[in-house]
Amino acid sequence: MTLARLAARHGVATSYSPAPGRTVHASDTAVAAALAALGVDAASAPTDPPERLLPPTVVAWADGGVPRWAADPPAGTEWRLRLEDGDRFDAWEPGTATPLGVHRLRATAPDGRTAEAHLIVAPPTAPTPPTRTHGLLVQLYSLLSSRSWGMGDLADLADLASWSARTHGTGFLQVNPLHAAVPAGPEGGTDPSPYRPSSRRFPDPVHLRVEDVPEYAYVAGHATEAARLRDDVLTKGGLIDRDAVWALKRTALEAVHAVPLTPGRRAAYCDFLAAQGTALDDHATYCALAERYGPDWHTWPTALQDARSAETGHARRELMDRVDFHSRLAWLTDGQLAAAQRAAREAGMPIGLVHDLAVGVHPGGADAWAQRDVFAQGISVGAPPDAFNARGQDWGLPPWRPDRLAETGYAAFRDLLRGVMRHAGAVRIDHVMGLFRLWWIPEGEPPTEGTYVHYDAEAMLAVLLLEATRSGTYVIGEDLGTVAPGVRETLHARGVLGTSVLWFERDWEGGGRPIPADAWRTDCVATATTHDLPSTAARLTGDDVRLRERLGLSTASGAEAAAEVAEWLALFTREGLLAGGTYDEEEAVRAVHRFLWRTPARMTGVWLPDLVGDRRPQNLPGTWTEYPNWRLPVADAAGHPVTLEELAASPRAHALLSVFAEPLEGTRVPLTGPPDARPD
Numbered sequence: 001m002t003l004a005r006l007a008a009r010h011g012v013a014t015s016y017s018p019a020p021g022r023t024v025h026a027s028d029t030a031v032a033a034a035l036a037a038l039g040v041d042a043a044s045a046p047t048d049p050p051e052r053l054l055p056p057t058v059v060a061w062a063d064g065g066v067p068r069w070a071a072d073p074p075a076g077t078e079w080r081l082r083l084e085d086g087d088r089f090d091a092w093e094p095g096t097a098t099p100l101g102v103h104r105l106r107a108t109a110p111d112g113r114t115a116e117a118h119l120i121v122a123p124p125t126a127p128t129p130p131t132r133t134h135g136l137l138v139q140l141y142s143l144l145s146s147r148s149w150g151m152g153d154l155a156d157l158a159d160l161a162s163w164s165a166r167t168h169g170t171g172f173l174q175v176n177p178l179h180a181a182v183p184a185g186p187e188g189g190t191d192p193s194p195y196r197p198s199s200r201r202f203p204d205p206v207h208l209r210v211e212d213v214p215e216y217a218y219v220a221g222h223a224t225e226a227a228r229l230r231d232d233v234l235t236k237g238g239l240i241d242r243d244a245v246w247a248l249k250r251t252a253l254e255a256v257h258a259v260p261l262t263p264g265r266r267a268a269y270c271d272f273l274a275a276q277g278t279a280l281d282d283h284a285t286y287c288a289l290a291e292r293y294g295p296d297w298h299t300w301p302t303a304l305q306d307a308r309s310a311e312t313g314h315a316r317r318e319l320m321d322r323v324d325f326h327s328r329l330a331w332l333t334d335g336q337l338a339a340a341q342r343a344a345r346e347a348g349m350p351i352g353l354v355h356d357l358a359v360g361v362h363p364g365g366a367d368a369w370a371q372r373d374v375f376a377q378g379i380s381v382g383a384p385p386d387a388f389n390a391r392g393q394d395w396g397l398p399p400w401r402p403d404r405l406a407e408t409g410y411a412a413f414r415d416l417l418r419g420v421m422r423h424a425g426a427v428r429i430d431h432v433m434g435l436f437r438l439w440w441i442p443e444g445e446p447p448t449e450g451t452y453v454h455y456d457a458e459a460m461l462a463v464l465l466l467e468a469t470r471s472g473t474y475v476i477g478e479d480l481g482t483v484a485p486g487v488r489e490t491l492h493a494r495g496v497l498g499t500s501v502l503w504f505e506r507d508w509e510g511g512g513r514p515i516p517a518d519a520w521r522t523d524c525v526a527t528a529t530t531h532d533l534p535s536t537a538a539r540l541t542g543d544d545v546r547l548r549e550r551l552g553l554s555t556a557s558g559a560e561a562a563a564e565v566a567e568w569l570a571l572f573t574r575e576g577l578l579a580g581g582t583y584d585e586e587e588a589v590r591a592v593h594r595f596l597w598r599t600p601a602r603m604t605g606v607w608l609p610d611l612v613g614d615r616r617p618q619n620l621p622g623t624w625t626e627y628p629n630w631r632l633p634v635a636d637a638a639g640h641p642v643t644l645e646e647l648a649a650s651p652r653a654h655a656l657l658s659v660f661a662e663p664l665e666g667t668r669v670p671l672t673g674p675p676d677a678r679p680d
Contacts, residue, residue: 006045007031010038011402011454013437018386018482026451033442034453037376038403053077053115054107056406059462062100063124070094076110081119100466102409118409122462125495126475128523129426133171133350134597134604134660136164136611139194139531139618140175140207141240142634143608145644147211150229150245154336155209156644157353158343163648165347168657172425173344174354174605176531178337180204182362183287183295184243192242192630193619195358195430196396198295198365201419202283203337205253205329206246212339213332215259222252234641239631253332257325272331279415280327281316282307282370288322289315296364307370337423344425351474351603352425357416359431360397374404374412378443381434385448386482392439392447399438402455410463417467424473428525432477432496435460436487461494476525476603480504497602498524502568502592503539514571517598526601528592528610531618535607536589537637538615540565547617551626571595585613585637586652593659604660611653613637 004014012034015025032042058069081092084101092098092105098121105119143152143160157175164170179197181204184190197204210216225248232238261269273280285307286297293300303311316323337353344352360381361367368375375398382394405413420427429435436457441450468475476497479488488498498521505515520526528536534544545561548554556564569588572578575598578591589610596604609618614635620627633641647653 003028003031003042006035006040006042010035010040012038013452013454016384016452018384024384027449030440030442030445030449030451033445034379034440034451037379037440038401038453053109053113054105054117056403057118057120057409057456057459058105059120059122059458060094060098061122061124061462062098066095073107074109074111078108080106080108082106100469102414102463102466118406120409120459120462120466122466123469124465125493126465126468127472128495129351129474129497129602131171131350132600132602132604134606135170135172135174135349135351135354136160136608137174137527137530137605138176138608139630140178141192141194141242141630142618142632143644144230144233144633144641146230147209148230149210149226149248150233151206151240151242152644153209154207154333154340155212158340160644161340161344161349161352162347164657165344165349167648168654169348169660170657171349172351172354172603172605173349174426174428174525175356177356177358177430178203178207179358179361180283180366181206181242182365183290184246185295190243190246191362192240194356194630196360196362197358198286198362199283199367200358200361200416201279201367202330203333205333206242206249208249208253208329208333208336210249210252210256212336213253213256214265215256215261216252218259219252219255221255222248233633234643237639237641239628240633242631253329254325257328269328269331272334273327276330279370279419280330281323283330283366284323284326285312285316285319286366286369287326288319291322292319297369298364305369305372307372334422341423341425349425353423354426354428354476355420355424356428357420357430359434360395360399363396363398368398371412374400374408376401376440380441380443381438382441382447382450383482384439384450384452392450394441394447399440399453400455402453406456406459410459413460413463414467417464418471421467421471421473424471426474426476427468428476428478428499429464429496430478432479432491433481433483433487435464436484457490461490461496464496465494480530492521492523495523499530500524500526500599500601501530501533502526502528502596503533503564514568516571517575517595518600520599520601522600522602524601525603525605526596526599527605527607528596529607532621534617535614536592536610537585537613538617540585540588540592541615543615544617547620551620551623553620553622568592586655589613590656590659593656594662597660606656608647609634611656612642612647612650613652614642615639 007014012031013026014031015023017023035042053073060067079092080089082089082104084103089106100121103119105117108114140157141151143156145156148156161173177194180199180202181190182198229244233240289304297305303309304315306312341353379399380394381397381399383392385392437452437454439450440453441447477491479498500520506512507515538544542558542561545558572591572595573580577594615637616632618632619629635641
């Protein structure tokens, strides 16, 4: 079998199109490496492998009639189905009404061949927000209050939700990924990026408000150091030091762990352990082993690199107290996440918290260790070269193997979604295009030497919609950048909202002019910026260009950037959102958000630092040591840190959020959609 035919059989691309009319061929080396990571030897694969009667996983949409795959087996094939909560196989016919879920299907052909497959029965669309609403986009670590221990925490998040909803009618808070970070090694230096976590299945206890843990009332001695960490950031201009915050919180929580739980809380904790099962046991075991052997499991003794080995089981028992400690932290963090979502809903938010699901995990972290068989070895994901980055990107994240996902009925993806949707009103899927394909880069090679590997997008979307419907969670896809043809259309048809950022919304096929408000898409979250882009004030004033110039980063000239901004301001003026003539920066920022609110977008997001005129981006792509990414507190226009209490009292913040209470012609559009099924 030729390499091209073998690659096509396994979903490995041999070429791709970075732009219309242009095709780039992947190297044979990249294709062979991707196949090898899928367990296929390109040199010795059989020329004509036997066809399965059924694929490992098949999909039936609840409104779709007889699925296409049901016509592939020979006529006369007998079908039997065991429901996910059943204990026997019963006769079944494709196209008949079947409960939503992941069931087990058995086919028997007339010639005696048999096959079993996972059958995902999914709703046709995800839940849809019933009304338009606006909300805030916040990097939680950056939001310090007068009670924080050096970085924002879950109690701060709950307070922000309650204040903004009750005072300004906000409908949601979109927060950065709260996934568990890779522990710091002996030399410290935890990666501060929330997009390269140790585990996406469990939240990070660094976000805990320690004083809100009931058992903390019986320990003491941490207030002075907590105040010092807070003051270092708020009054001395320091950066957020996640390692120092966690060192102090860990000490306090270890003291808390020594306090016996009351009978009622012990019962609740045991229920949590039972519900989370092996996944939590694995995560806590990794954390305990990382304390002894370091944060990268590749450097551990060989036997411990296997989460299922006898030696790992022995170590788990030996470290039982530390395993219980980390399990307890997961329980406490889960409880405070629930409290934050409850506070948001009780304050009147129709959506509440919007959690962010990162595209992958750190190769040395907990998920890659516990689910080693699901991850492709020797591969990293990223992006191919494009107009913005001629060298491509390597994100340092191992991809899931599509074949292993299918063999297990997408169990890892289902478990992940249940966890992130557990206390969410909506979930943002980072790089949602990854449900369709990912750029695989062989270990040791530059991003230019990668190739796309395709996933079963129908199955991935079916799992996503199934779990979203079961939890009553809305779904937002981050679909910025290079998007393959048909992806946005497919997501739209399945009820997944997109992401529209003002500065990118131009008519690229008609001269590149800004798109008027009434021409924006409805099913999206409309924003002025993201965590990877400049704040609105920085964009309007040109501070973003000057920052990049100081750091020696390639950028558009100041004149080009100013011309782009002027085009948008002229459009705002024509639409009656900005007075002609002279106006100040704050007026221009408000005009940006008046414009966003005038679009038909179902959700409009306001970058929290925009409330106080912060000029600094939270993350500056292309930098590492040159810029303090992910470590800046929210600050005012002069760079002075602003506490949550000060933000809530800020006239500038109130003036900006009052935009969403202004009557604007054309802002209200009739929307249809199922009511919010989530209970209050």
